[in-house]
Amino acid sequence: MNQEILHILKKYLPEEIIRTEKEFLIPYGQDWTRYHQPDPTAILFPRNVEEVQEIIRLANEYQFVVVPSGGRTGLSAGAVATNKEVVVSLDRMNRILEYDALDQSLRVEAGVITQNVHDFAKEKHLVFPVNFASEGSSRIGGNIATNAGGIKVVRYGMFRDWVLGLKVVTGKGEILDLNQGLIKNATGYDLRHLFIGSEGTLGMVVEATLKLTHPPKDKQVMIFGIPDMLRVVSVMQAFREKIDLLAFEFFSDNTLDYVMEHTQVPTPLPKRYPFYALMEFESNNGENTDKVFQLYQDLFQKGWINDDVFSDDEITMKKLWGYRENISASIAASIPYKNDLSVRISRISDFLKDIEKIVFEYYPDFKVLWYGHIADGNLHLNIIKPDEMEIHTFEQACKKVNDIICPIVRQYQGSISAEHGVGLLKKPYLIYSKSDLEIEYLKGIKKVFDPNGVMNRGKLLDI
């Protein structure tokens, strides 16, 4: 079968966009998850929309499956190719196409690295305000496909909120230009939003128009030591009532161990505490700073906060952010099993209490790391694989606990994937966040855009 496909690819596509060597097949067949064996047929590097269209047309005619590939920084196996699929990488479609100062918008090819968008915006004295740790390698198309979130969601929302327009090649090989950069557009179904978060199952995003904005002024960053996890939530709520936060993140002390070891940094505070919160806010000519310090005194006296470090200079703030942003990279070698759960902010305290109980009861032998975007109700619960344990035995053990955690997520009407996507890894748990009826509608939509099932088959949905 894959010889036949290769033959077709070589017959109809320019030779220079086809790679079949092992050094391409392995890295382009996997993402940042490590639970699947990459086994693609070929990796294609189209240079323009017409070539993408031709590939999808061939996929329909000769019945092979296409896996769209961006930076492959995903954590849910949405971009893995384990089943002889043809990976279509947008690495070569990485041009910034058009900047419009009046619209404050930027049109880019979908293979642009996220960091390049940040850098471009900065040159224009603006920002693209969606930030996450993998932005140096992730690509815009992948960010759109998963509706990425990150560390500034509490202020700026998800990726979806910054997409003004999309050009896509559908699973049928047709081109759609969606929303054309408009801010206001009340003309019925907004197909742009269907493609955002669709994980490459409806078609391929080939171009995006992104919204930029003015940067926040006079940022200040603090890290607090906090005695227990539920206090992290109360501290967040107390600050949120007083000021408009730019970020409020948390991590546990055992998570800090990994970052210190991996990045060779000292402790952020003179002493160690069970939990830490990192808060970013704008000074607002000192008004917010005063409010923060006043509240800090109160919370310190109450014993909710133990200690803090504060900074308003760029270099130190970057160092402080390193404690949070480097977590994922610091623990990667331990092949953690990742949970990416969310509930409404108003329910996060009760949810954490319930999850904590389960984790202590069912994971007594595993190291559990707690961190995440607590101000968005988003918890990244990472279970570390013991060195001596075989990876699939470990995965099975984690899946058993998932069967207990996921019903609780459902009980709280939460999400089994807040920002990492569903892919292969979370697919069995989708039923805990969406009803059967809703999933049937999803499948119906998939059939409209991709009737032959050539787009990222088996990811997100079983269809």
Ligand code: 2HG
């Ligand atoms: C983060 O918030 C990323 O750092 C990765 O979403 C989360 O490593 C994870 O589980």
Ligand code: ZN
């Ligand atoms: Zn995250």
